[in-house]
Amino acid sequence: MNDDAGSGVEGRGAEVLVLAPGGRDAAVATAILREAGIPAQACPDLATLSQGLDQASAAVLTEEALAGTDLRALTSWTLAQPPWSDFPFVVLTRRGGGPERSPKAARLAGFLGNVAFLERPFHPTILASAVRSALAARRRQRQARDALAAEVTAAERLRFALHAGRLGSWEFDGGTGELRASEACKAVFGRAPGDRFGYPDLLAAIHPDDLGRMQDAVATALAECGDYDIEYRTIWPDGSAHWAEVRGRAFRDARGRLLMAGVSLDTTARRAAEAELRRHRGQLEEQVAERTRALEAVNRRLRAAAEERDQAEAALLQAQKMEAVGQLTGGLAHDFNNLLQAVLASLDLIRRRATDPVQVEKLAVAGGEAARRGARLTAQLLAFSRKQKMDLAPVATGELVEGMRDLLARSLGPGMGLRFDVDHGAGLALADATQLELAVLNLAINARDAMPGGGTLTVAVRALEFGLAADLPVGRYVAVSVSDTGEGMAPEVLARAFEPFFTTKGVGKGTGLGLSQVYGIARQSGGAARIESVPGRGTMVTILLPAAGSEAAARILARQPEDAMPGGAPVTAAESVGALVLVVDDDPDVRRALVGWLDALGYRVAEAADGRAGLAALESLAPDAMLVDFAMPGLTGAQVAAAAQRLRPGLPVVLATGYAAAAELGMDGLIGLPVLRKPFRIQELAEVLAQAFSTRV
Template identity: 75%
Template sequence: MLVLAPGGRDAAVATAILREAGFAARACPDLTALRQELDRADVAVVTEEALSRADLGDLAAWVRAQPAWSDFPFLLLAHRGGPDRNPEATRLVGLLGNIAVLERPFHPTTLVSAARSALAARRRQLQARDALVAEAKAADRLRFALRAGRLGSWEFDGDTGELRASDACKAVFGRKPDEPFSYAELLAAIHPDDLGRMQEAVAAALAGSGDYDIEYRTVWPDGSIHWAEVRGRAVWDSDGRPIMAGVSLDTTARQAAAEELRQHRERLEDLVAERTRALEAANQQLRAAAEERDHAEAALLQAQKMEAVGQLTGGLAHDFNNLLQAVLASLDLIRRRSGDPAQVERLAAAGADAARRGARLTAQLLAFSREQKLDLAAVAVIELAEGMRDLLARALGPEIQLHYAMDEAVGMALADATQLELALLNLAINARDAMREGGRLTVAVRMAEFGVNADLPAGRYVAVSVSDTGEGMSPEVAARAFDPFFTTKGVGKGTGLGLSQVYGIARQSGGMARIESVLGRGTTVTILLPAAESEAAARTLGRQPTGIPKEDLSKLGAGSLVLVVDDDPDVRRAMVAWLDALGYRVAEAADGRAGLAALKHLTPDAMLVDYAMPGLTGTEVAAAARRLRPGLPIVLATGYAAAAEFDPGVLAGLTVLRKPFRVEELAKALRDARSAERRCHPHASAG
């Protein structure tokens, strides 16, 4: 607010009153200063004496030049009231227009109230200005949008039938800007086949049934056919007259493109159908060829595997015959020298050792002939490798030198001992084949420690390496050496399973297998196994005593009854004799059905069942026996596979004993089975 009051303290008092009321007020020293500030002000408070003798021409010109929306408010502080009693006020109203007269003296609240009213009126003027500006901008944007979108605007009076169309709208129908274009001329420009549809749409829109949205063909004055898309909406004015307004667009190019696209699509569909038929025929040929190839590969794989088994078992059969010879010789000598206890014990120990070696060879054959889950335990790798020295030497032959490089500080590794032996044997045979002119094979065991590595967790590992001085591999061959069925040997010379099996054993053990090779200089394959140096891991080896003193074995049975079910009479007789020596009473059955029949009138304290029997398997007999005698301790004896390969639901609560086993292991298995059943069924009776 501007204040012009040059007399006395009027300006200071009026400014103070307005500021105290919350207004931004500023005093002007003279009329010139007031005029210069008016463009930035909202209200002017002036005294009568400040204007009565001044030249108001410039101020009056400013008032007349205001835009239509503006009527600047003045508050005139006069001594003699309003225009009816003050001729000077009348003159000022004529010059300045919007003047409110306050007669002095007045109360401050009167000035504040008048100032608020004047300010509110000025704000309404400014709002009207903003609305007018926004409307003008919107109109500009609409005109720009219509031009940019090549849209024509139109308006149709539903009562009078008057049509008003823009130049762009006329162009959609082939008319020039200066040509008249009435509603009748519009109807004449529409294709006859589309006219009825257009008139129905107009009638529906005027009846309030929805927007007007249609696309139809038009006929231009030159006879050419075009397309127009027209959209609009009906509104009703204050007199209730229906007015439709909207836009129109020439869509001839779009329709032509759509027609061309449709034709392309039809041609493409024909091509796709033809190509699909050709592909289906080719796929049928490929499937037939693939099936034929699969049959051939399966036959070849089976032949190669059988050949590989034959190659491996050829050497093992020789060793196994030697072991059987040692067992037979020991048994024959025991029979001939039964009166010499010391000699009998020595011969029995030698025979047992040979039998254990035979069991290890059998496990190797089982591991090679079928896929097994690993039985991981802490393994003394150096002892295992040393135990294979003779076997490896025979597999390599006399032309290849076998050398061992062992780091005696190496502890135990987490591995499956049988599978690790198989891996070493496979590597030795591969190395032998790579040294056709003879050479040197080195088996090395050392410790290795790794930090963070992409393919191996950080930690300590036992590294088992097999190195040869053979022909080596190229980088391309070495990169694929661990792939299943990949082999550089000729057809019928190898299955390509050896190195992939080594890799799988290492990975399943939590380690890694790596290969280093230089063409013409040899190959080194390293198996990295996690170190397992704790006492708990060492106890899983199974090489320590069973914890049952030899002199106490005869007291274990304490007269308890054990039912033995085995279809092999020799094995059954041996089991009966062992159990009798352990102090058990024994009942026997020749197969599963006989064993279940015996349970109907016997109440055994435990049951020893062979797994592989005709008719019913050992697991089937065990399941049926539990239904007849809940809580009966059962030991399952098997020479075929690890316990992990059986159905876990059938094995629950069973004690599995791997053949061949010693009398101490049988005694421990029976003791463990009875203890386990007592924990699971504390109130169950053995019978």
């Protein structure tokens, strides 16, 4: 196929071929064309011209060039041109050589086709004009070719798209009622290729229940020249039911005809898939609902089990509490019975040997020692409950434990090794130095008892950083550890080591308060106590104390009550001899002892059995001072003290209590009152009263 595509841009290459073998005709013609701005090239013979026609846009030939020449190649080329192509030739003839007067010229027009004859001689502009006309015609041919190719391409693409989308195309003439449908469109309605399918056939193929809706949609689209979009059921010739989706648009063509064109699609499979999806969705929803009901039932059972477990745990906790209370009361009864036995024996012997001053003195000392043992036992209990008086201050922990070297060596006895591992860079710890020494000593004694065959005791001090912990705020701590190489503890023993009165020692060999006191001291100092033990390898107990200057230490110090005794130079009891002191205490034995002490100190004494009686005596007797017990029925000592200061501003009031700090006594507004902590001695009573009288307003 001869196609000169690609040579249509004027001025690129030789657009015009010139064949003029006689004389200088070829050179002259080529020069004329080039001067006119038309690219031209002379060919030496017809064969060369024929070969160059595919790239040229026009040809100029002389009549002589074609005479007596084999024209088959040229004729074959012109006959093989594509439908759009009609290659232009300009033939230069002699005068009178046109086709109307020359049979030879007529034959040339027959086999060349598109031929323009130009008689010689002619003016150069006539040749240039004729060639330009030929080139213009050739350009129009190529434009037609390109437009036709574009239409063919668009049609091919449309066919491909319709085929890929399984779409059938259709066109409906609203004026004549004629329907033209593609084979794919016929297939949507169950028709085979080649079947007749007009508009009546379409209406017959629609389900009767959907036919009216379809016709209304067609009428609306034609009336409004609008869109047509509908989905309806169809009945195929074999009686099977299907679904078709049809879309289109109504319009008027260039001749004014009312047409509607569009596409159709078989949606039966999609409809079935949607129905199946709905069925599965319904099943899934039912399964979800069923599983939800099952989960709710499981949750109900779990909640019931949790409630039963909580009840069991509460019962177990209550049993453990009762066991602890039983251990506590049993231990207290045992130890206090021993102490009371010593006190009663001493008092009984004093009564029997009242005439022997030496024996009375010895027995009194023995009874006092027994009473002080009871006070120490109470202090241990208070330490465990974190109610013991603690004088917290920055302590050089490393120096403190190293200063206990001799005391610990004597406590351990022979056969025991003692070593210290102290990091002096650990810094100061917030602690009560006396209580810390007591804790370390208790741990050393426990370690000694755990190494009956000998061993090594190690006391270590180091600094630690703690993140978020269950029993400690975040911050810096100083750790004091006491470890041994003894028997260690079994897990069940380790779990109860800090319980009060829990001990694995024999009867009479320990109260079971040593580790609980250590725990209480650590917690009251703002820290914690930890135990690590491996049976057969030893035990390590660590006291964690807030580092001085840390946030934890600052919080502990901020909570310390200011219950210091008021200042002032003390005076002797003799300087207030004859002053009337009102004693308010609900315990008759304690009240009797206090009255006796005050009488021995030279005071006049009045007494009241409770807070209300004390306030009544305050108004009637006008005492010079009051000694009030804190824990009384009705009105507490704090309430009595507050009422007394309102009634008698400046009246010295001394509180007596077994608790530690004023902040825990409900004494808001009474901070600064002197406090006697039971048990106290007569010398302490004398000093407190002397200080109270010295600050009297």
